[in-house]
Amino acid sequence: MNDVNKKIKEQIESKKIKMKSKSYYLALSILYFVSVIVVILFTLFLASFIFFALKSSGTNEFLAFGYAGLLPFFQSIPWLLILALIILILLVELFGKKIDLVSKKPLVYSLAAVIIVVVGFGAVFAETPIHNTLLDKAAENRLPLGKGMYEKYGSFRENDLIVAKIIEINDEFLLVESQENQFKVELSDELRKPDHVDLFVNQEIIIFGEINDDSIEAKGIKPFDGPKPRYRGKNIIIDIQRSKTKVNSI
Amino acid sequence: MIDNPKISDEELARKVQNGDKPSFDSLVSRYSEKIFRYAKRFLYNPQDAEDATQDVFLKTYENIQSFNPKKRFSPWIYRVAHNTFINIIRKKKREKIQFIDLDTVLPHFVSHDYLEKEISDKFDVKKLEKDVKKLSPKYREIVILFFYEEKSYQEISDILKIPISTVGVRLKRAKERLKKETNE
Numbered sequence: 297m298n299d300v301n302k303k304i305k306e307q308i309e310s311k312k313i314k315m316k317s318k319s320y321y322l323a324l325s326i327l328y329f330v331s332v333i334v335v336i337l338f339t340l341f342l343a344s345f346i347f348f349a350l351k352s353s354g355t356n357e358f359l360a361f362g363y364a365g366l367l368p369f370f371q372s373i374p375w376l377l378i379l380a381l382i383i384l385i386l387l388v389e390l391f392g393k394k395i396d397l398v399s400k401k402p403l404v405y406s407l408a409a410v411i412i413v414v415v416g417f418g419a420v421f422a423e424t425p426i427h428n429t430l431l432d433k434a435a436e437n438r439l440p441l442g443k444g445m446y447e448k449y450g451s452f453r454e455n456d457l458i459v460a461k462i463i464e465i466n467d468e469f470l471l472v473e474s475q476e477n478q479f480k481v482e483l484s485d486e487l488r489k490p491d492h493v494d495l496f497v498n499q500e501i502i503i504f505g506e507i508n509d510d511s512i513e514a515k516g517i518k519p520f521d522g523p524k525p526r527y528r529g530k531n532i533i534i535d536i537q538r539s540k541t542k543v544n545s546i
Numbered sequence: 547m548i549d550n551p552k553i554s555d556e557e558l559a560r561k562v563q564n565g566d567k568p569s570f571d572s573l574v575s576r577y578s579e580k581i582f583r584y585a586k587r588f589l590y591n592p593q594d595a596e597d598a599t600q601d602v603f604l605k606t607y608e609n610i611q612s613f614n615p616k617k618r619f620s621p622w623i624y625r626v627a628h629n630t631f632i633n634i635i636r637k638k639k640r641e642k643i644q645f646i647d648l649d650t651v652l653p654h655f656v657s658h659d660y661l662e663k664e665i666s667d668k669f670d671v672k673k674l675e676k677d678v679k680k681l682s683p684k685y686r687e688i689v690i691l692f693f694y695e696e697k698s699y700q701e702i703s704d705i706l707k708i709p710i711s712t713v714g715v716r717l718k719r720a721k722e723r724l725k726k727e728t729n730e
Contacts, residue, residue, distance in 0.1 A: 300582065300596055301574050304603045308567065313604045318611045399707040402653040512697075 301324060339384040341525045346377050348427040349449040351522065354457045354502070361488055361504045361516035368456055368504075374449050385410055399486055404457025414543075452525035458503045459525045465495060470517075472501065475527065480511040488516035523524075555619035562610050570610075573619075574603055574679040578694065579625075581627050588631050590609055591680050598634055602627045621704035628687070628705055641683050649684075649712045672681045685720035692717055 307313050350356050355372040358365035388410050392398040397405045427450065433439040434446035452459070460472035460479065470481040481503060495501065495517075502522070505514035549572040558576075561569035581602050585595035606626050613622050629726055635641050691697045691705065692713075703710045 300570075301578050303600055304574055304578075304607075305571060307600075308607055316608055316611055321612045358654055392705070396704075396707075400703055400709050402709050402711070403651040404653065429666055502716070533571050 328394070330389075332388075332433065335382065335387050335391065339381065339388055339414055340421065342377065342381050342384060343414045344421035345427060345445075345449070346374060346381060347418050347422030349374055349377070351422065352427070352431065352450045352452065354453045354459075356521070357457060357502050357518075357520075357522065358504065360518050361405065363434050364488065364515045365478060365504060372453060378448065381414075385414060388414075394402075428526075435526065450526065452527055454527060456504060456506065458505070459520050459522075460500060460501060460503060462495060462497050462499045465497060470495065470501075472503070473513075476526075478510070479507065481505075481514050481517065482511065488513055493519060551599045552570075554597050556617075559610060559619050560615040563613070563615070570607055573623075575604070577623055578603070581623070582629060584624070584690060584695060585631060587675075587678065587694060588683070588687055589634060594634060594638075598627075598630055601634075602630045605630060612642075618704075621701055624695075624701075624705040630714070631687075632683070635683055637712050643683055647684060647708075647712075649716060650670060650708050653709075674724055674728060677687045680727055681720055681723060684722060687714060688713065689720045689724075 304541075324470050350373070353372065355369060358369035358372065364539045388438055389398075389403070392406055392410070427446075430439055430442065431450040434443040434450070437443070439446065458472075458474050458479070460474040461468055463473050463478070464471035467483070469483055472479050472481055500520045502520040503512055503514050504516040505512045507513075553572070555573065555576065558569045558573050558667075562573065563606070582595060582599045585598045585602075586592060589595050589598060600622070600695060606623055613619065631642055636643055678686055681689065687706070688702060690700075691702045698706070699710050699713045702713045706713070708716075
């Protein structure tokens with residue numbers, strides 16, 4: 297053993313091994329702290345953006361249309377963002393493992409705590425007007441960073457969801473007006489609409505179906521009370537309730 | 547330099563941090579036997595163990611400014627040793643080390659006192675040193691720390707950075723594996 301002790305002493309005295317300075321560890325701690333803060337903020341922001349995107353794109357609306365809405369619902373979920381969020385959550389967990397309180401508890405506890413905080417914060421923050429403001433900026437080309445993300449995930453889905461105002465009701469069809477066109481919606485027996493909901497003229501509705509020329513093959517309709525739909529690439533914000541269409545730029 | 551036993555490890559470490567090199571010699575003389583013993587049993591190769599022990603102290607010296615003298619020095623240097631030994635095992639690819647251990651994922655609802663009593667009372671692992679070598683690193687290490695280095699659950703939890711309940715469960719499983727080995 298004395299041999300090992302001697303070798304250690306020799307190595308230190310020959311200055312082959314140098315003690316890292318206090319300032320090195322201070323800088324490392326600062327870097328760690330800043331990285332943790334950045335990752336946490338980004339995680340919270342991404343979580344809130346996902347909640348916002350689910351609402352803003354109309355994805356959540358599919359759930360109101362029963363089984364028929366399930367497939368498009370899952371297809372419209374921003375899986376890539378969710379994957380990124382999972383990676384960030386694991387990164388937060390990894391940072392947390394440096395803290396004794398976290399490393400000495402079963403992983404499932406700390407992970408559950410992180411998920412609850414991230415999801416809770418995300419859901420609450422998504423309700424603030426910040427994301428809508430950023431989406432508007434993205435549409436106006438005033439958001440260099442994140443423009444693509446806001447336009448891709450925050451814009452309303454146009455392919456299978458149509459937000460429109462009822463302008464005429466009769467026994468066979470509804471005549472509706474969307475942002476640009478008028479459509480006829482056939483009222484078949486299979487059409488799914490929520491029970492105890494009476495449709496009326498000037499009501500804003502959301503239609504789940506496909507557009508064929510001037511008619512919509514609807515699988516379901518329901519009153520629409522979501523946020524104002526923002527359409528990708530058209531820079532159009534419409535306020536159907538007030539029957540005004542404001543075109544910012546095309 | 548003659549080691550003054552009245553000076554605590556933490557005080558010595560603080561002195562080293564302030565540039566007192568002879569205090570590091572005292573730390574080496576206090577811990578070299580223990581770390582070498584730990585290395586020998588964990589790496590089960592005397593040459594590896596000697597090199598590893600040397601490495602542990604060089605890393606300790608290099609990184610001593612990251613030690614908080616308000617905390618205990620012993621778990622800290624054992625943690626340095628643990629990391630060094632795991633790196634050696636990984637480098638030599640002799641045994642598989644899992645990145646995530648499922649034992650640390652879920653909570654284990656077993657009384658620590660019960661496990662500690664159950665494990666230490668009825669089993670003399672020291673007589674089974676040959677079989678300890680056959681255990682996988684995660685079980686071998688915990689057996690070495692508990693039975694040979696006589697560390698408590700809390701200390702092992704501090705060294706390995708795992709929940710205390712996991713320490714108990716791993717020890718129980720290690721004991722079962724040793725029993726199985728001896729019966730075969």
